[in-house]
Each structure stands twice: as C-alpha cells, then as structure tokens.
Amino acid sequence: MEPDDIYLIDLWRVLCRRWRWVLGTLVLVLGLTFAYARVARSQWEASGWIQIGQIAPTPSGQDPKIETLLRTIERLQTRAFQDAVTTGAGLAVTSPEASLYRASLKLDPEPYANLIRMKVRGYSARQASDLAYATANALAAIHRQIGELPLRLAHQHLDDIRKDLRIALEDRDRLTREAAAGGMGGGVAAIALSRKNDDIRGLQQAESDMVARLIPNYTFETSMPWPVYVPADKVSPHPVMIWAIGLVMGLLLGCGVAVARDAAGRARRVEPNAADAALTVPGRRDR
Structure with a gap:
C-alpha cells in the first residue's frame, strides 16, 4: 500500500x-x-412556429422565399432586431425583461417545411406570448418591405399578359370577319387566324400559370401558421x-470541507513532532 x-x-x-x-x-x-x-423571479416559456413568406412567380432556379432560411435566422439573432422587438413591445432595451428575451430566444429551423420553431421566455405567461407574437410581427413587417417590389412586378407582369391577351382576342375577331368575307384576303386572314389562335392559347396558359402562382397557396406573407403555446406551469x-x-x-x-479540515489538523500535529526530531542528535547522550 x-x-x-x-x-x-x-x-x-x-x-x-x-x-x-x-x-x-x-x-x-x-x-x-x-x-x-x-x-x-418566475419565468414562463412560449413556443411558436414562423413560416417564411414566399413569392411564387420568381425566375426559374431561384428560391421563391422572400428571404432564405439561413438569412432569416441570422436576422433574428442580431441585437438590432431584438432591440427593435423589445422596444416595440414597450420594454426598455436595458430592462431585465429585454435581457431575458435576448438570452432565451431559441430558433430551430425546419428547412424542408419552411418553418422556424421559436422559443422565448418572459416573467409572465402573457409577456412571453406577447414577445413571441412581437418577434413574428417584426419579421413579417421586414419581409413585407423586401417582397413589395417583386410582388408588384409579378402583378404588373400578369396585367401585361392580360393586355396582350385582350389585343389578341380583338385581332382574332377581326381576322375571323375577314376570313368569313372570302376572296384573296380571306385566305390570308385564315392563315393569320390560325397563328393568332396559337398565340391566344399561349397567352391564356401564361395567364393561368401566373394566376395559380399568385394564389395564397403559393404566394403568401411571413406569418405564424398556428397560435403561440404557453404552458400553464412556469419553467423556472x-x-x-x-x-x-x-x-x-x-x-x-x-465532504470537501471536512477532508480539507482533517488534512489541516493532521498537518498541525505533524509539524511539532518534526521539530522535536530535528533537535535530537542520533548516537549522542547528554552529559
């Protein structure tokens, strides 16, 4: 041993x-x-889901989301965004409530579902819920500004298609009348009418595709698809x-204090004995 x-x-x-x-x-x-x-202080935790908005009529190969999932998460984690949320909720940026919001904000992305799960705490169930909604509303306002121009261009493109379709329909009616009149001009009108029908079918298909992409199933704003959930019991x-x-x-x-105290006691008992041994010379008797 x-x-x-x-x-x-x-x-x-x-x-x-x-x-x-x-x-x-x-x-x-x-x-x-x-x-x-x-x-x-007691703390409650609110959880909710944020769905990033998208504009379907985007160029081929580009993400239809207003802002990519990664950039959205980075935005939510910035101090400027979080201060804007707390200020909008009526909290001072230096208050304990704002500090708790910044420290407790957790984001869990679901890339395949275009969703972000959010968790945030507050000193009351109502405060936690309000901060969760304030976060989603602040993000939705930013995304609304980002998507305003692309959405306006998409609607303008749809208007142009409908305008071209209306002109094509008027031309078809004119060519139909000319073809029905017969003569040499009627033969040319019949050929032009066939081509015009092809143009009309193409414009109608383009209009149908654009309208389908602009319906709420494919083009929508950033929002919370489900209500915020706050458990009845506090989490801390x-x-x-x-x-x-x-x-x-x-x-x-x-246990640590007891062991340290015992070791200190043994050290004090050993020191006097060591001093007495040093004063004694081996092999020599006192005269």
Missing part, C-alpha cells in the same frame, strides 16, 4: 470525525438555496430541481 493512497474506509472515518463540518456546510448551502428560491425556477441541486452541492462541498 502506498502512503499517499486514499481508501473509502479512510474517507468514511474522516467524514465521521468531521461530521459537524459536513452538516454545517450542508445547512449553509440549503439556506442559500432557500433564499434563491424565494428571490428568483423549478422547485424540485433547485432543491435537488442544492442538496447535492451541499453534500459535495461539505
């Missing part, structure tokens, strides 16, 4: 000798735990967890 080895039985004997230190440290830690449980502080952590920490600190 090495002199520096420590066995469990020895540790148990130390704790039995110094049980007062273990108990005293445990009581002190539990007292601090009780004070924290009474002083700590959790009484059972707090007391369990306090108990474990108290026992660990108590």
Whole structure:
C-alpha cells in the first residue's frame, strides 16, 4: 500500500470525525438555496412556429422565399432586431425583461417545411406570448418591405399578359370577319387566324400559370401558421430541481470541507513532532 493512497474506509472515518463540518456546510448551502428560491423571479416559456413568406412567380432556379432560411435566422439573432422587438413591445432595451428575451430566444429551423420553431421566455405567461407574437410581427413587417417590389412586378407582369391577351382576342375577331368575307384576303386572314389562335392559347396558359402562382397557396406573407403555446406551469425556477441541486452541492462541498479540515489538523500535529526530531542528535547522550 502506498502512503499517499486514499481508501473509502479512510474517507468514511474522516467524514465521521468531521461530521459537524459536513452538516454545517450542508445547512449553509440549503439556506442559500432557500433564499434563491424565494428571490428568483418566475419565468414562463412560449413556443411558436414562423413560416417564411414566399413569392411564387420568381425566375426559374431561384428560391421563391422572400428571404432564405439561413438569412432569416441570422436576422433574428442580431441585437438590432431584438432591440427593435423589445422596444416595440414597450420594454426598455436595458430592462431585465429585454435581457431575458435576448438570452432565451431559441430558433430551430425546419428547412424542408419552411418553418422556424421559436422559443422565448418572459416573467409572465402573457409577456412571453406577447414577445413571441412581437418577434413574428417584426419579421413579417421586414419581409413585407423586401417582397413589395417583386410582388408588384409579378402583378404588373400578369396585367401585361392580360393586355396582350385582350389585343389578341380583338385581332382574332377581326381576322375571323375577314376570313368569313372570302376572296384573296380571306385566305390570308385564315392563315393569320390560325397563328393568332396559337398565340391566344399561349397567352391564356401564361395567364393561368401566373394566376395559380399568385394564389395564397403559393404566394403568401411571413406569418405564424398556428397560435403561440404557453404552458400553464412556469419553467423556472423549478422547485424540485433547485432543491435537488442544492442538496447535492451541499453534500459535495461539505465532504470537501471536512477532508480539507482533517488534512489541516493532521498537518498541525505533524509539524511539532518534526521539530522535536530535528533537535535530537542520533548516537549522542547528554552529559
């Protein structure tokens, strides 16, 4: 057995000798735990989903979303955006409520579903819910500005298609009358009428595709598809967890203090004996 080895039985004997230190440290830690449980403010957590808006009539090969998922998450994590949300909710940016909002905001993207799961905390269930809605509304306002020009261009393109279709229909009616009149001009009109019918079918197909892309199924604003959910129970502080952590920490600190106290006591007992041994010269008697 090495002199520096420590066995469990020895540790148990130390704790039995110094049980007062273990108990005293445990009581002190539990007292601090009780004070924290009474002083700590209760927190509620709200969770919700944000669906990024999209404009379907986009050039081929481009993402129809108003803003990509990654850029949206980066925007939500910026201090400027978070300060704008808290200010819009009537909170000062230096207030504890705003600090809790910034620290608790968690984002979990779902790329294949075009969704972002959001979690945020507040010092009341109502406050947590309001901050979640304020976050989604602030993002929707920004996306509305970004998508305003592409959406206006899409509607303008649809108007141009309908204008061309109206002119093509008028030309077809004219060519139909000319073809019905017969003669040499009627033969040319019949050929032109056949081509005009092809143009009309193409314009009608383009109009149908554009209208289908602009319906709410494919073109929509950023929003929350489902209401925000806030559990009835607070998420922090959790009484059972707090007391369990306090108990474990108290026992660990108590054992550490007891061992340190016992080691310090042994060191004080060894020092006088070492000093007496140094004064004694081996092999010499006093005269």
